Amino acid sequence: MSSSNPSSAPRADGRQPDQLRSVTFQNGIAPNAHGSTLTAWGDTRVICAVTVEESVPRWMKEQGVVGGWITAEYSMLPYSTLSRKARDSSRGKVDGRSTEIQRLIGRSLRAAINLEKLGPRTLWVDCDVLQADGGTRTAAITGAWVALALAVKRLMNEGKLTESPLEPAVAAVSVGSVGGRPLLDLCYTEDVAAAVDMNLVMNAEGKFIEVQGTGEEATFSRDELSAMLDLGGRGIRTLLDLQQQAVK
Numbered sequence: 001m002s003s004s005n006p007s008s009a010p011r012a013d014g015r016q017p018d019q020l021r022s023v024t025f026q027n028g029i030a031p032n033a034h035g036s037t038l039t040a041w042g043d044t045r046v047i048c049a050v051t052v053e054e055s056v057p058r059w060m061k062e063q064g065v066v067g068g069w070i071t072a073e074y075s076m077l078p079y080s081t082l083s084r085k086a087r088d089s090s091r092g093k094v095d096g097r098s099t100e101i102q103r104l105i106g107r108s109l110r111a112a113i114n115l116e117k118l119g120p121r122t123l124w125v126d127c128d129v130l131q132a133d134g135g136t137r138t139a140a141i142t143g144a145w146v147a148l149a150l151a152v153k154r155l156m157n158e159g160k161l162t163e164s165p166l167e168p169a170v171a172a173v174s175v176g177s178v179g180g181r182p183l184l185d186l187c188y189t190e191d192v193a194a195a196v197d198m199n200l201v202m203n204a205e206g207k208f209i210e211v212q213g214t215g216e217e218a219t220f221s222r223d224e225l226s227a228m229l230d231l232g233g234r235g236i237r238t239l240l241d242l243q244q245q246a247v248k
């Protein structure tokens with residue numbers, strides 16, 4: 001096939017359209033956390049750590065809600081981006097994008113755990129971007145699941161849990177339409193060029209937890225949406241396998 005054909009042109013980093021970047025997990029990166037991993041997706045790197053607090057938020061006590069809670073925080077370290085990103089603490093306000101992403105991470109992980117079985121404790125999920133090259137939210141969710149599974153394992157080893165509260169695993173991936181073709185797991189240059197940008201969060205039963213799909217000054221058809229969902233779904237299955245290998 002001719003390389004001038006847009007559908008066969010190689011991607012900036014030589015990947016196939018349906019190919020993930022190299023995805024790795026380096027566990028135990030933050031020993032004081034109950035579970036932690038440094039996930040690398042090509043040049044995107046995110047530290048994900050889960051810390052257990054043996055209490056629940058006040059609203060749960062006041063409303064008599066049984067079980068536990070998971071909450072997430074996301075930030076980009078100042079040196080993670082091409083030009084330095086000031087810390088929220090120096091700016092005096094939380095970045096709106098970070099707020100949106102940390103709520104997405106929290107929702108995604110709450111789908112991965114039975115909060116009643118977790119018992120009256122809070123899991124703090126901290127995701128800090130060490131290096132950003134597109135797909136930091138999807139790397140954060142996928143890595144956070146690994147940190148969550150490691151934290152649950154530790155709670156079980158310590159005898160604090162007798163039954164695993166884990167539900168089917170959750171992973172996330174980006175998919176987009178670039179130059180008229182669907183591409184899996186966009187890096188930054190592809191993200192900038194994308195006419196459609198999607199983030200999918202799915203579980204090991206093939207069910208959706210969140211679908212974010214946006215036309216960037218562009219529109220997309222139902223067929224294009226289906227193609228992107230199929231591509232993303234295949235990527236998620238690979239990621240779910242990598243997660244299981246990482247927590248073995």
Ligand code: UDP
Pocket residue numbers: 081082085097132133134135136137138174188191
């Ligand atoms: N980005 C950046 N500075 C920012 C926000 C984003 O450099 O303040 C870059 C970064 O590489 C990020 C990419 O833009 O991964 C895409 O950002 P987006 O908001 O789409 O989120 P992401 O793809 O990281 O989940």
